[in-house]
Amino acid sequence: xxxxxxxxxxxxxxxxxxxxxxxxxxxxxxxxxxxxxxxxxxxxxxxxxxxxxxxxxxxxxxxxxxxxxxxxxxxxxxxxxxxxxxxxxxxxxxxxxxxxxxxxxxxxxxxxxxxxxxxxxxxxxxxxxxxxxxxxxxxxxxxxxxxxxxxxxxxxxxxxxxxxxxxxxxxxxxxxxxxxxxxxxxxxxxxxxxxxxxxxxxxxxxxxxxxxxxxxxxxxxxxxxxxxxxxxxxxxxxxxxxxxxxxxxxxxxxxxxxxxxxxxxxxxxxxxxxxxxxxxxxxxxxxxxxxxxxxxxxxxxxxxxxxxxxxxxxxxxxxxxxxxxxxxxxxxxxxxxxxxxxxxxxxxxxxxxxxxxxxxxxxxxxxxxxxxxxxxxxxxxxxxxxxxxxxxxxxxxxxxx
Amino acid sequence: xxxxxxxxxxxxxxxxxxxxxxxxxxxxxxxxxxxxxxxxxxxxxxxxxxxxxxxxxxxxxxxxxxxxxxxxxxxxxxxxxxxxxxxxxxxxxxxxxxxxxxxxxxxxxxxxxxxxxxxxxxxxxxxxxxxxxxxxxxxxxxxxxxxxxxxxxxxxxxxxxxxxxxxxxxxxxxxxxxxxxxxxxxxxxxxxxxxxxxxxxxxxxxxxxxxxxxxxxxxxxxxxxxxxxxxxxxxxxxxxxxxxxxxxxxxxxxxxxxxxxxxxxxxxxxxx
Numbered sequence: 001x002x003x004x005x006x007x008x009x010x011x012x013x014x015x016x017x018x019x020x021x022x023x024x025x026x027x028x029x030x031x032x033x034x035x036x037x038x039x040x041x042x043x044x045x046x047x048x049x050x051x052x053x054x055x056x057x058x059x060x061x062x063x064x065x066x067x068x069x070x071x072x073x074x075x076x077x078x079x080x081x082x083x084x085x086x087x088x089x090x091x092x093x094x095x096x097x098x099x100x101x102x103x104x105x106x107x108x109x110x111x112x113x114x115x116x117x118x119x120x121x122x123x124x125x126x127x128x129x130x131x132x133x134x135x136x137x138x139x140x141x142x143x144x145x146x147x148x149x150x151x152x153x154x155x156x157x158x159x160x161x162x163x164x165x166x167x168x169x170x171x172x173x174x175x176x177x178x179x180x181x182x183x184x185x186x187x188x189x190x191x192x193x194x195x196x197x198x199x200x201x202x203x204x205x206x207x208x209x210x211x212x213x214x215x216x217x218x219x220x221x222x223x224x225x226x227x228x229x230x231x232x233x234x235x236x237x238x239x240x241x242x243x244x245x246x247x248x249x250x251x252x253x254x255x256x257x258x259x260x261x262x263x264x265x266x267x268x269x270x271x272x273x274x275x276x277x278x279x280x281x282x283x284x285x286x287x288x289x290x291x292x293x294x295x296x297x298x299x300x301x302x303x304x305x306x307x308x309x310x311x312x313x314x315x316x317x318x319x320x321x322x323x324x325x326x327x328x329x330x331x332x333x334x335x336x337x338x339x340x341x342x343x344x345x346x347x348x349x350x351x352x353x354x355x356x357x358x359x360x361x362x363x364x365x366x367x368x369x370x371x372x373x374x375x376x377x378x379x380x381x382x383x384x385x386x387x388x389x390x391x392x393x394x395x396x397x398x399x400x401x
Numbered sequence: 402x403x404x405x406x407x408x409x410x411x412x413x414x415x416x417x418x419x420x421x422x423x424x425x426x427x428x429x430x431x432x433x434x435x436x437x438x439x440x441x442x443x444x445x446x447x448x449x450x451x452x453x454x455x456x457x458x459x460x461x462x463x464x465x466x467x468x469x470x471x472x473x474x475x476x477x478x479x480x481x482x483x484x485x486x487x488x489x490x491x492x493x494x495x496x497x498x499x500x501x502x503x504x505x506x507x508x509x510x511x512x513x514x515x516x517x518x519x520x521x522x523x524x525x526x527x528x529x530x531x532x533x534x535x536x537x538x539x540x541x542x543x544x545x546x547x548x549x550x551x552x553x554x555x556x557x558x559x560x561x562x563x564x565x566x567x568x569x570x571x572x573x574x575x576x577x578x579x580x581x582x583x584x585x586x587x588x589x590x591x592x593x594x595x596x597x598x599x600x601x602x603x604x605x606x607x608x609x610x611x612x613x614x615x616x617x618x619x620x621x622x623x624x625x626x627x628x629x630x631x632x633x634x635x636x637x638x639x640x641x642x643x644x645x646x647x648x649x650x651x652x653x654x655x656x657x658x659x660x661x662x663x664x665x666x667x668x669x670x671x672x673x
Contacts, residue, residue, distance in 0.1 A: 009519035
């Protein structure tokens with residue numbers, strides 16, 4: 001029996017070394033499995049609670065009705081969650097709304113009743129202070145004003161002896177033929193590749209820095225290079241470890257995302273949960289995984305090349321960290337509505353993975369295009385591994401000081 | 402045996418290196434000749450010292466011999482293997498130890514040595530036999546299961562030695578192997594170098610410390626500015642220095658090489 005071949009020896013040693021590194025474990029396991037889901041659930045729950053608060057908050061609305069004959073104040077007061085404050089001092093309203101003493105004010109025009117009686121629209125002004133939390137409140141006040149308009153329209157139709165349906169000459173019925181899965185894929189399908197691209201990169205980042213720049217800084221690289229093995233064996237062993245950590249990190253991020261969506265966030269519609277269940281069928285998982293592997297290989301080669309170029313661990317961190325944003329740009333492009341998977345976008349790295357994954361999640365992916373994405377990624381991964389091996393053979397890179 | 406002939410290596414300087422050379426008043430230019438027509442032979446069962454001041458080209462020469470760098474010109478043979486034609490086979494014949502090398506802090510002493518044995522393709526039974534012998538001789542057994550990051554400098558040095566010779570190389574290269582070590586750790590290295598000679602290995606070590614040469618060397622070469630200033634046996638060098646101390650003789654040769662006349666007339670005692 002002999003000891004493992006050089007590649008296996010490097011793979012085993014680097015894996016052991018990497019799994020004993022706390023920084024790598026945090027980036028590869030803790031962040032995607034615990035921190036990200038907790039943050040996601042936390043943000044979702046906080047946002048839900050704020051929306052609930054905005055829905056349930058009683059709005060203080062001043063109504064200025066010069067003749068006090070429109071009935072608008074009474075109508076608004078009868079609406080749940082609206083407290084009408086009769087007011088006549090128009091001049092101070094804006095300041096009071098700005099100071100948040102009032103949530104809004106409704107000003108009835110001087111000749112409102114005359115216009116309504118003449119079957120013209122009666123004028124009403126709505127004063128409010130726009131802010132992130134006012135959207136919900138504004139829609140509640142507008143709903144109340146709309147119901148007041150319906151009340152007046154009902155009276156007009158009755159006086160004219162017409163039914164309310166007379167204003168509708170065409171009845172449009174909408175039928176969305178997209179399945180729940182497709183709708184989910186279009187709406188949130190872009191989030192999935194965004195997450196796994198991010199973690200595929202960050203998961204491999206620290207091992208890559210440690211395995212190349214770290215070895216250089218410690219001085220162990222020089223000794224390692226005197227081992228009687230081909231240079232490519234060393235590179236391949238390191239490359240496999242970085243690829244593996246990237247994949248593990250991305251898979252764990254997916255698991256964390258699923259667990260947080262399925263169990264951590266309340267109020268998710270059952271049809272959405274059912275659609276998520278459909279996405280988790282073996283075929284879709286296998287297809288997404290098939291795209292993830294060459295992507296992780298490409299990232300691993302890129303990270304190792306940058307890492308070995310750096311003079312020290314610190315320099316490698318400063319070179320590689322900003323790249324996290326760079327690799328996410330194509331993933332964000334995929335979130336822009338109208339960006340589709342075509343024969344051209346299938347050849348653009350990272351963007352192609354994002355778009356293909358979105359289509360796979362929605363169940364609308366064209367097999368030929370997904371195959372093109374896979375093949376182009378595989379070619380890119382192979383080319384980048386070759387470049388990485390050549391890069392490691394360069395004296396001015398390996399012994400750069 | 403190590404045979405080196407007409408070895409040369411030129412480096413392109415980085416902007417930072419160019420600037421620091423200019424600041425130091427050194428010659429300007431975008432390249433530097435680190436090693437220039439270097440040649441010597443180190444024989445089995447003898448210790449060959451490569452002596453020179455900092456920046457003389459010792460490390461570059463040793464890196465080329467260890468196949469880490471490829472020379473621009475010249476030939477290197479390691480235990481009969483052409484190191485330029487078959488660097489992997491040459492590396493199989495050599496062990497390389499530098500003073501600046503640290504170990505993998507998260508691996509145990511045992512794991513580090515096993516890793517290098519695996520890379521060298523040592524068969525498992527052979528590995529076990531050599532590991533037991535080495536660990537026993539160096540006293541590593543007591544801490545073999547401890548992670549290297551937790552070991553003292555002396556313990557780490559012993560592990561480095563074990564890792565260097567686990568594949569039983571014929572040639573062992575030490576690049577300033579005692580630099581930065583405390584007296585006890587340095588003494589362990591010195592003892593190990595002597596043991597290698599006793600075992601019939603070819604030993605090549607670089608240093609800028611004359612006392613190490615006095616203690617160890619059978620043969621020596623002095624390099625300066627990448628060029629060979631002297632090559633011969635230690636007794637020959639002692640005889641050539643006459644009444645002067647060995648250190649004075651070393652400095653005299655360096656200063657003679659730096660004087661303008663050195664470019665036209667050969668340095669006394671120089672041979673290639």
